[in-house]
Amino acid sequence: MTIFYKFEGKLYANITNKCPCACVFCLRKNGDSVADNDSLWLEREPDIDEIIKAFDEFDKTGLSELVFCGYGEPMERCDVLLEVAKYVKQTTDMTIRINTNGLVDFINPAFDPYKMRYLIDSISISLNAPDPESYLEVTKPKFGLPSFNSMINFAQTVKSIVPTVMFTVVDVISPEQIELCKELAEGLDIPLRIRHFVTDNKSYT
Numbered sequence: 094m095t096i097f098y099k100f101e102g103k104l105y106a107n108i109t110n111k112c113p114c115a116c117v118f119c120l121r122k123n124g125d126s127v128a129d130n131d132s133l134w135l136e137r138e139p140d141i142d143e144i145i146k147a148f149d150e151f152d153k154t155g156l157s158e159l160v161f162c163g164y165g166e167p168m169e170r171c172d173v174l175l176e177v178a179k180y181v182k183q184t185t186d187m188t189i190r191i192n193t194n195g196l197v198d199f200i201n202p203a204f205d206p207y208k209m210r211y212l213i214d215s216i217s218i219s220l221n222a223p224d225p226e227s228y229l230e231v232t233k234p235k236f237g238l239p240s241f242n243s244m245i246n247f248a249q250t251v252k253s254i255v256p257t258v259m260f261t262v263v264d265v266i267s268p269e270q271i272e273l274c275k276e277l278a279e280g281l282d283i284p285l286r287i288r289h290f291v292t293d294n295k296s297y298t
């Protein structure tokens with residue numbers, strides 16, 4: 094099963110298929126993988142030893158960044174993620190990024206974000222929409238309307254813990270909503286990246 098895969102010059106870690114959301118733009122709807130990689134649907138949730146073994150065996154030549162992002166929400170397994178991040182920091186010079194929906198406070202309420210300090214170099218958080226109601230339409234989180242504020246709180250919290258924090262939106266929302274997202278992100282002093290909606294899983298732009 095595919096725990097690690099390469100995509101656009103980066104190494105990706107696919108450590109879970111669990112996710113509390115059903116985003117309208119989710120790549121999982123388009124197919125079983127991204128680019129020419131094997132299926133990202135896991136036979137089972139791999140344990141730490143299995144993940145580290147797969148990391149050691151992967152040819153990392155030319156790869157300088159590890160991104161926790163696969164066919165699921167990586168913070169579903171935040172403790173495993175941090176153990177793997179610790180190993181990667183101890184054994185390589187790679188920088189580490191987490192791509193997350195920012196809902197860890199609902200997913201794992203006991204998670205202490207300060208554990209990410211010195212392990213995680215950057216976090217990309219899916220803003221997805223400018224307000225709780227439209228967030229619900231785009232992201233469809235099982236935690237309902239409070240999800241949006243929880244995600245925003247998480248973003249504000251990690252700003253003082255992780256060196257680089259950024260938001261993303263996918264251009265499935267209206268241009269007016271994208272403008273509102275820009276204003277919101279600016280007000281929070283967090284850069285916003287606008288991603289282009291893709292249906293072929295060949296590229297992210």
Ligand code: SF4
Nearest residue numbers: 112114115116119194
């Ligand atoms: S949070 Fe990520 S994995 Fe989950 S549905 Fe949205 S895009 Fe897909």
